[in-house]
Amino acid sequence: MQSNTASPLHMIDILRKKRDGGALDEREIQFVAKGAADGSIQEAELAAWLMAAWIRGLSRDETRALTLAMRDSGVKFAPKNLGKRTVDKHSSGGVGDKTSFLVAPLAAACGVAVPMISGRALGHTGGTLDKLEAIPGYRTALTLAEFEAVIAKCGASIIGQTDQLAPADRKLYALRDHTATVENPGLICASILSKKLAAGLNGLVLDVKTGSGAFLRRVEDAEFLAALMVATAESAGTETVALLTDMSQPLGRGAGNWIELVECVELLRGARPAWSEDLRELSLILAGWMIHLGRKAETPEAGYQLAEAALTDGAGLAAFMKMVDAQGGDVSVFDNMESFHKPGATLEVDAWQSGYVAEMDTTALGWAVQRTGAGREKAGEPVDPHAGILFHARRSAHVEKGQPFATIYATTEAMLLEPSELLRGAITISANPPEFVPLVGSIITRENAENYLRNAVD
Ligand code: URA
Numbered sequence: 001m002q003s004n005t006a007s008p009l010h011m012i013d014i015l016r017k018k019r020d021g022g023a024l025d026e027r028e029i030q031f032v033a034k035g036a037a038d039g040s041i042q043e044a045e046l047a048a049w050l051m052a053a054w055i056r057g058l059s060r061d062e063t064r065a066l067t068l069a070m071r072d073s074g075v076k077f078a079p080k081n082l083g084k085r086t087v088d089k090h091s092s093g094g095v096g097d098k099t100s101f102l103v104a105p106l107a108a109a110c111g112v113a114v115p116m117i118s119g120r121a122l123g124h125t126g127g128t129l130d131k132l133e134a135i136p137g138y139r140t141a142l143t144l145a146e147f148e149a150v151i152a153k154c155g156a157s158i159i160g161q162t163d164q165l166a167p168a169d170r171k172l173y174a175l176r177d178h179t180a181t182v183e184n185p186g187l188i189c190a191s192i193l194s195k196k197l198a199a200g201l202n203g204l205v206l207d208v209k210t211g212s213g214a215f216l217r218r219v220e221d222a223e224f225l226a227a228l229m230v231a232t233a234e235s236a237g238t239e240t241v242a243l244l245t246d247m248s249q250p251l252g253r254g255a256g257n258w259i260e261l262v263e264c265v266e267l268l269r270g271a272r273p274a275w276s277e278d279l280r281e282l283s284l285i286l287a288g289w290m291i292h293l294g295r296k297a298e299t300p301e302a303g304y305q306l307a308e309a310a311l312t313d314g315a316g317l318a319a320f321m322k323m324v325d326a327q328g329g330d331v332s333v334f335d336n337m338e339s340f341h342k343p344g345a346t347l348e349v350d351a352w353q354s355g356y357v358a359e360m361d362t363t364a365l366g367w368a369v370q371r372t373g374a375g376r377e378k379a380g381e382p383v384d385p386h387a388g389i390l391f392h393a394r395r396s397a398h399v400e401k402g403q404p405f406a407t408i409y410a411t412t413e414a415m416l417l418e419p420s421e422l423l424r425g426a427i428t429i430s431a432n433p434p435e436f437v438p439l440v441g442s443i444i445t446r447e448n449a450e451n452y453l454r455n456a457v458d
Contacts, residue, residue: 011035011045018052026065033069037168043175050172050181058186060453064232066186070194071236073168077115077199079148084113086151087203087294089286090192092225093125095213095366096250096391100128100158101264102283102311103205103290105319108155109310110287110303112294115151116158117165117195119173121375121383123182123215124366126255129160130375134258134385138329154323166195174379183215185225189232197236203293204233204240205286211248211437213362219244219441220456226444227452234446239293244441245282249360249395252279256374256388256409262337268317275394278439284308285440343386343409344373347416351399355429360395364426368419373411384411389419396433 009031018024024032032049035041058066079086089103104114118140120127129140140160142150150157161170169191176182176191196204206229209215210222226242233240253275254263266273267280288297288304297303310316321331333340369375373384390407393399406423410416444452 011041011049015045015048015052018049018056021056023059024062029062029065030069033066033073033168036171037073046172047175047179050176050179050187053187054181054184057184060228063186063189063228064235066190067193067197067232068236070166070168070172070190071197073194074166074198075144075164077144077147077165079113079115079151079200081148082113082152084111085202085294086113086115086200087205087290088114088116088196088199088201089205089207089290090196091207092188092192092209092222093122093215094209094247094251095125095362095369096252096255096260097126097209097247098131098252098260098264098279099207099283099286101131101261101320102267102279102316103287104156104158105268105323106283106287106307106310106316107290107294108319108323109315110291110294110306111296112155112290113151114156114290115147115199115201116156117161117199118158119160121370122173122177124213124363124370125215126257126260126366126369126375128158130383131257131260132158132329134261135324135329135333138324139327142327150323150326154326155319156323157327158323161195166198169194178379185216185221185228188215188225189229193229193233193236197233197238201238203290204238205289205293206230206240206242207282207286208242208244209247210244210441211246211362212360213247213250213366223442223444223452224456226442227449227456230444230446230449231453234449240446241289241293242444243286243289244444246437246439246441247362248437249362250365250391251282252276254388254390255365255369256372257383257385258341259388259390259409262341265317265320265334265337268311268320270312270314275391282439284311341386344384344411345409345413345416347408347410347420348404349406349408349420349423351393351401351403351405351429352424353429354399354401355431356433357393357395357397357399357427358430358432358434359428361426364422365389368422368426371415371418371422372408373415387411389423396436399429
């Protein structure tokens with residue numbers, strides 16, 4: 001039913017319509033997004049709407065309308081003086097997913113402007129902003145003028161949503177986290193793209209996770225989300241590519257806040273520990289696409305080469321430190337990263353039997369990380385920068401009983417127990433190694449997105 005443009009809208013009617021499986025029109029969707037942004041719709045009503053949308057689903061038209069309405073719920077970032085193409089990367093959310101700290105400075109070092117607007121921890125996944133705030137003084141809330149000035153100076157800036165940029169997402173993102181309404185393709189698409197499109201990007205690289213730690217675990221569902229986001233962003237004028245990437249285990253070695261920054265800075269300093277090889281490789285692939293969309297390389301493969309050169313010669317490290325400094329962060333904490341790390345309590349968990357690390361329930365591992373104090377249970381709660389989990393064995397590794405498997409850092413002694421139990425329950429050690437899962441699967445572009453959408457299974 002098309003709502004009558006003359007008659008006033010009421011949230012109760014919109015709620016009833018969505019609850020009963022009706023399709024909302026553009027005007028009704030705009031009403032919800034505006035009400036979320038300006039506070040004229042109560043939280044209880046927004047939460048009910050999110051649950052109705054989660055259960056009933058959002059059509060492609062509804063998703064597009066919601067994305068654009070949320071984008072338009074605030075101002076747009078329209079830099080005047082950058083003189084470069086602007087390209088960003090965004091992940092659909094994972095555990096130990098810290099590529100932003102590598103791809104932003106690497107792409108910046110290769111001549112691309114990276115205005116990155118990131119989020120906080122959501123569900124079982126970590127948040128880029130929470131991790132950055134582990135650096136004393138780092139400001140994630142900049143004005144748009146400051147944001148542009150940092151990008152002009154350093155090539156990249158990573159900030160959070162402001163009251164000005166996509167404020168509807170700011171409100172809905174926090175509510176979804178506490179109302180079990182995260183894992184829905186339409187809501188994820190609108191959430192991610194509203195802030196990316198508000199940033200006025202020329203290019204966007206989407207890292208869409210699949211596997212046990214992804215919001216949408218099945219490859220078909222992740223492909224659908226990826227294609228939905230590519231088609232929606234392209235129709236709004238941003239050149240977009242989506243890569244399906246593996247989240248059947250945490251990415252890299254650590255999941256938490258400070259420990260994730262440490263891992264990235266070690267890579268930016270040229271280290272190549274085996275446990276971070278997947279993180280290094282994925283970051284170079286994503287940065288390669290960013291550099292390609294930024295027109296600094298003919299192909300994504302040539303972009304990869306440029307990104308790797310910037311990693312090897314220290315240009316990426318310099319760009320990272322410059323950005324941290326420009327945003328008020330104390331870069332001296334990176335001089336001695338180990339002594340800065342002061343967790344309240346530490347526990348080593350040893351392998352409880354010998355065999356291959358077969359399956360990891362990475363979502364449960366994400367909740368284990370959250371329960372260390374690294375994530376929050378209620379919106380607005382502080383997080384512990386020093387909490388998290390370091391994994392010493394990866395999927396398919398052979399472990400001997402008693403060998404260190406993981407180190408848990410928690411805020412207090414009492415907070416060690418739950419994560420350790422969750423961790424043991426999340427890992428299967430068996431006699432045979434698991435099936436190989438590639439780091440990167442399908443690549444979805446504007447050329448093939450419609451095919452994926454047509455073939456999507458519900
Ligand atoms: N990242 C976002 O910004 N939003 C989501 O819904 C999921 C991941």
